[in-house]
Amino acid sequence: MRKAQTAVSASKTRRERVELKEEAIVDVAYEMFLERGYAKTTIAEIARRSGVADGTVYLYFQNKEAVARAVVASFYIRLTRQAQEGVDELTSIADRLRFLARHHLENVMNERRILEMLPFFEFAVESYDGSELFQMNKAYVTVFDRVAKDGISAGDIRKDLSLWALRDVFFGAMEYGARTMLIKNRPGDLDHFIDNLMRLVVIKNAAAAGSDAAAQLASITQRLEAAASRIEKAAGKIR
Amino acid sequence: MRKAQTAVSASKTRRERVELKEEAIVDVAYEMFLERGYAKTTIAEIARRSGVADGTVYLYFQNKEAVARAVVASFYIRLTRQAQEGVDELTSIADRLRFLARHHLENVMNERRILEMLPFFEFAVESYDGSELFQMNKAYVTVFDRVAKDGISAGDIRKDLSLWALRDVFFGAMEYGARTMLIKNRPGDLDHFIDNLMRLVVIKNAAAAGSDAAAQLASITQRLEAAASRIEKAAGKIR
DNA sequence: ATTTATAATGAAGATTGCTCATTATCGACA
DNA sequence: TGTCGATAATGAGCAATCTTCATTATAAAT
Numbered sequence: 001m002r003k004a005q006t007a008v009s010a011s012k013t014r015r016e017r018v019e020l021k022e023e024a025i026v027d028v029a030y031e032m033f034l035e036r037g038y039a040k041t042t043i044a045e046i047a048r049r050s051g052v053a054d055g056t057v058y059l060y061f062q063n064k065e066a067v068a069r070a071v072v073a074s075f076y077i078r079l080t081r082q083a084q085e086g087v088d089e090l091t092s093i094a095d096r097l098r099f100l101a102r103h104h105l106e107n108v109m110n111e112r113r114i115l116e117m118l119p120f121f122e123f124a125v126e127s128y129d130g131s132e133l134f135q136m137n138k139a140y141v142t143v144f145d146r147v148a149k150d151g152i153s154a155g156d157i158r159k160d161l162s163l164w165a166l167r168d169v170f171f172g173a174m175e176y177g178a179r180t181m182l183i184k185n186r187p188g189d190l191d192h193f194i195d196n197l198m199r200l201v202v203i204k205n206a207a208a209a210g211s212d213a214a215a216q217l218a219s220i221t222q223r224l225e226a227a228a229s230r231i232e233k234a235a236g237k238i239r
Numbered sequence: 240m241r242k243a244q245t246a247v248s249a250s251k252t253r254r255e256r257v258e259l260k261e262e263a264i265v266d267v268a269y270e271m272f273l274e275r276g277y278a279k280t281t282i283a284e285i286a287r288r289s290g291v292a293d294g295t296v297y298l299y300f301q302n303k304e305a306v307a308r309a310v311v312a313s314f315y316i317r318l319t320r321q322a323q324e325g326v327d328e329l330t331s332i333a334d335r336l337r338f339l340a341r342h343h344l345e346n347v348m349n350e351r352r353i354l355e356m357l358p359f360f361e362f363a364v365e366s367y368d369g370s371e372l373f374q375m376n377k378a379y380v381t382v383f384d385r386v387a388k389d390g391i392s393a394g395d396i397r398k399d400l401s402l403w404a405l406r407d408v409f410f411g412a413m414e415y416g417a418r419t420m421l422i423k424n425r426p427g428d429l430d431h432f433i434d435n436l437m438r439l440v441v442i443k444n445a446a447a448a449g450s451d452a453a454a455q456l457a458s459i460t461q462r463l464e465a466a467a468s469r470i471e472k473a474a475g476k477i478r
Numbered sequence: 479a480t481t482t483a484t485a486a487t488g489a490a491g492a493t494t495g496c497t498c499a500t501t502a503t504c505g506a507c508a
Numbered sequence: 509t510g511t512c513g514a515t516a517a518t519g520a521g522c523a524a525t526c527t528t529c530a531t532t533a534t535a536a537a538t
Contacts, residue, residue, distance in 0.1 A: 021516095043494075054495090055498085056518070056519095059517075122418075129423070169412040173412055183367060193404050196405075196408070197408070260485095292486060292487045293487085294489095294527085294528075295486055295487070297526090483534100484534080486534085495525105499520100500518080502517070507513105
C-alpha cells in the first residue's frame, strides 16, 4: 500500500517532467506548423528546437501526423475556452453571436496554417466520427449551438433552418470569408462581413427603420388604427 | 518561310504526342490523388501507371506539387463547364441557383480528396492572387456571380449583402455542409440543406402559399378589418 | 543516310520519417 | 550511501520517396 503510493508519487514527478517535455514539443511544433505548414516542417527540427533527439519525439507521439493532431487539439482547446468565456461575458443573443463570429474569424485568419492540416486527418482516420479531433470540434461548435438554440427559442435567430444547416452556414461562410479577406486585404472588410452574416441569421428588430418587415408592420398598424377609429366613430353614434 | 512552316507542323505532331502523354499523366494522377490523397500518392506509381519512367514526369511537371495543381486545374475546368451548361439550360434565377448548389455539393462530396489539396498550394504560392488556380477559381465562381447579379437586380435574391460576402456564404456553407453530410450519411439531407441555403438567399415570393410572416400578417389584418366592418354595420343598424 | 534537336530513361543523390540497439537517468531499497 | 531495475533518451542507420542528370533513344531535317 505505502509502497504503491510512494511508487505512484515518484513516477508522478517523472511523469510531470515527461508531460512538460511533451508540452514543449507541442509548443515548438505549433510554431513551426504555423510558420511553414505541415509538409515543410521536419521532425528533426522540432526535436532540435525542443532540445531532444529525433527518436525522443517518437516516444511521445506515434508519428508526425500525431504531432500535428496534438497541435490542432491544443488550438481547439484554446479556441473553445475563449469562445465560452466571451459568450459568458455577454447577454444578448445578437452580441454573443457577433462575438463568436469575430472570434472565429480572427482565429481562422491568424492560425490558418494550423486549420489547414485538418482535412488531412479527417478522412485518414478510419472513422473521423469518434476521433479525438471530432470530439474537440464538437465541443467547440457546441458553444455556438447553445447560443443558437437560445436565440431560436427567444425569436432572435431565424428558426426556418435546421440547427446543423445553420451551423454549417455560419462556420462555412466564415471559412471562405476569411480566405477572401486574406487574399484581398482590405480594411473594414471584417466588420462588413460580420454584418452581412448577422443579417442572414439574426432576425431584425421590427423597430429598425428601412426593413421590409418593419415597413409592412407599420402599414398594418396604420390600417388597424384606422379600423379602430372607425369603430370608435360607430360606437360614438351608438351612444 | 516554308522551312519554318514544315518545322512547325513537324514539331506540332511531336507536340501532339507530347500533350497526349501529359494528359495521360494528369489522368492517372487524378485517379490516384482521388483514391489515396496527396501524401500517399507516389510519383513512381504515377509514372508506372502512365507507362513512363520516373524522370519523364519531371519533363512535364516541375515537381509533385505541379502535378497536383494540374489535377486540380482539370477538375476546375470540368466543374466550370458543367456549371455554365446547367445554368444555360434553366431560366428562372431560383432554378439556376438551386442547380449550382446541387452541382457544387455533389462534386465537392465526390471529389473531396481533389479539393483537399487546394489549401496546400494557395498560400505556398508567393501570391496566390494571379496564379493559375486563382484564375480558375475565379472563372468558376463567375458563373455564380452572374446568376447572383441577375437575381439581385430582378429582385429574386436579397440585395442587402455584398456580392463577395454572398458568394462566400454560398460556397462556404456548402463546403461545411458537404463535410457534415459525408460524416453522418443521412438520406434526404442534400435536399434539406439546399432548401435551407435557398431560404437564406432567395427572396420568397409573397404570393406563394405558406410563406409565413407576411402572409400571416396580411391574413390577420384582413380579418381585423372585416371585423371592423361588421362592427360598423352593426353600429349603422343601431342608429 | 547522316545529323541534330528533342524526348525518355533510370540509376544515383538528397531529404526525411521512423526504428531500435545502446546508453543514460532517476527513484527505490537495503 | 551505493546498487539495481525500470523508465527515458539517444542517434546512427534503414527505408521510402522526391528529384536530378548523364546517358541513351527517337524522330525530324537535310
